[in-house]
Amino acid sequence: MSATFPFAPRNDWSLAEVRALFELPFNDLLFQAQTVHRAHFDANRVQVSTLLSIKTGACPEDCKYCPQSGHYNTGLDKEKLMEVQKVLDAAAEAKAIGSTRFCMGAAWKHPSAKDMPYVLKMVEGVKALGMETCMTLGKLSREQTVALAEAGLDYYNHNLDTSPEFYGNIITTRTYAERLETLAHVREAGMKICSGGILGMGESVDDRAGLLIQLANLPEQPESVPINMLVKVKGTPLAEEKDVDPFDFIRTLAVARIMMPKSHVRLSAGREQMNDQMQALAFFAGANSIFYGEKLLTTANPQAGKDMQLFARLGIKPEERQEHADEVHQAAIEQALVEQRDSKLFYNAVSA
Numbered sequence: 129m130s131a132t133f134p135f136a137p138r139n140d141w142s143l144a145e146v147r148a149l150f151e152l153p154f155n156d157l158l159f160q161a162q163t164v165h166r167a168h169f170d171a172n173r174v175q176v177s178t179l180l181s182i183k184t185g186a187c188p189e190d191c192k193y194c195p196q197s198g199h200y201n202t203g204l205d206k207e208k209l210m211e212v213q214k215v216l217d218a219a220a221e222a223k224a225i226g227s228t229r230f231c232m233g234a235a236w237k238h239p240s241a242k243d244m245p246y247v248l249k250m251v252e253g254v255k256a257l258g259m260e261t262c263m264t265l266g267k268l269s270r271e272q273t274v275a276l277a278e279a280g281l282d283y284y285n286h287n288l289d290t291s292p293e294f295y296g297n298i299i300t301t302r303t304y305a306e307r308l309e310t311l312a313h314v315r316e317a318g319m320k321i322c323s324g325g326i327l328g329m330g331e332s333v334d335d336r337a338g339l340l341i342q343l344a345n346l347p348e349q350p351e352s353v354p355i356n357m358l359v360k361v362k363g364t365p366l367a368e369e370k371d372v373d374p375f376d377f378i379r380t381l382a383v384a385r386i387m388m389p390k391s392h393v394r395l396s397a398g399r400e401q402m403n404d405q406m407q408a409l410a411f412f413a414g415a416n417s418i419f420y421g422e423k424l425l426t427t428a429n430p431q432a433g434k435d436m437q438l439f440a441r442l443g444i445k446p447e448e449r450q451e452h453a454d455e456v457h458q459a460a461i462e463q464a465l466v467e468q469r470d471s472k473l474f475y476n477a478v479s480a
């Protein structure tokens with residue numbers, strides 16, 4: 129183990145350092161990642177979230193990996209924004225099967241003023257069930273982040289997807305700078321950030337390093353870092369991309385764990401294509417969060433029962449909700465809201 133072994137989060141990662149991590153022999157890298165992981169987490173606990181698509185398809189963005197983009201013909205059934213009660217029923221079901229966090233995703237460029245009151249009611253309702261709340265709704269204004277935080281939203285998911293250099297090959301309708309701006313608004317409103325990327329889109333190892341550098345070098349590292357493996361959907365421009373080498377995928381999880389030692393690294397989309405051995409290796413590399421349930425937005429996700437069997441075989445237990453952390457988080461939101469109100473930026477969702 130080197131003398132500079134990084135146990136604490138750092139925000140000054142250079143490309144040379146991250147390249148050096150990617151170039152380590154596999155066993156050395158996994159040993160480092162597991163050591164960092166054990167310094168901050170119970171290595172036998174995995175956080176479990178459920179994800180529900182609350183508005184599916186016809187998205188105006190052109191993300192080349194996404195079956196929900198209106199730019200590609202993938203045969204996906206389009207759906208309008210779900211009724212609030214249906215969302216709350218799904219959240220109650222997720223809670224009953226052991227999920228502690230309920231994530232709601234809408235295929236929008238950004239939420240409209242007309243949709244905001246419904247979205248806020250969903251957050252309030254899920255929160256009232258005693259679950260953590262997370263949403264992914266596209267780009268947000270500062271006023272929208274304040275309204276969501278006040279309704280009780282704990283996490284906002286907005287992925288950076290890939291490195292700034294490779295980004296233009298994947299998305300042309302939204303800039304990298306806009307994504308960083310939304311993340312800054314989320315932080316200012318006192319919410320936690322969920323942000324990660326996708327592997328297998330034709331990116332280089334330097335692009336994977338570049339994505340992790342962007343995430344790790346944010347003023348405050350994201351609490352949750354989803355690392356997705358591209359799900360190749362027919363009709364999308366990336367349908368014929370080459371598979372990622374499973375060891376390269378595990379390597380990226382391990383590097384993410386070392387660079388963001390206190391974040392939950394989430395094994396996210398693409399888990400359906402991973403066998404049990406690969407998932408076990410992913411947990412060893414430091415992944416400690418999964419999506420659970422039947423569907424991951426629009427692509428298949430291993431059945432919840434199968435996940436619990438794998439957990440049992442590996443001696444892994446689902447992470448319990450941390451009440452103390454919630455109280456600290458609530459205090460951060462309240463403080464941010466007071467500051468926003470004082471600067472006359474408070475958003476009145478009812479009249480918007």
Ligand code: SF4
Nearest residue numbers: 187189191194197235
């Ligand atoms: S990833 Fe999100 S923003 Fe991009 S096309 Fe899909 S739903 Fe729209």
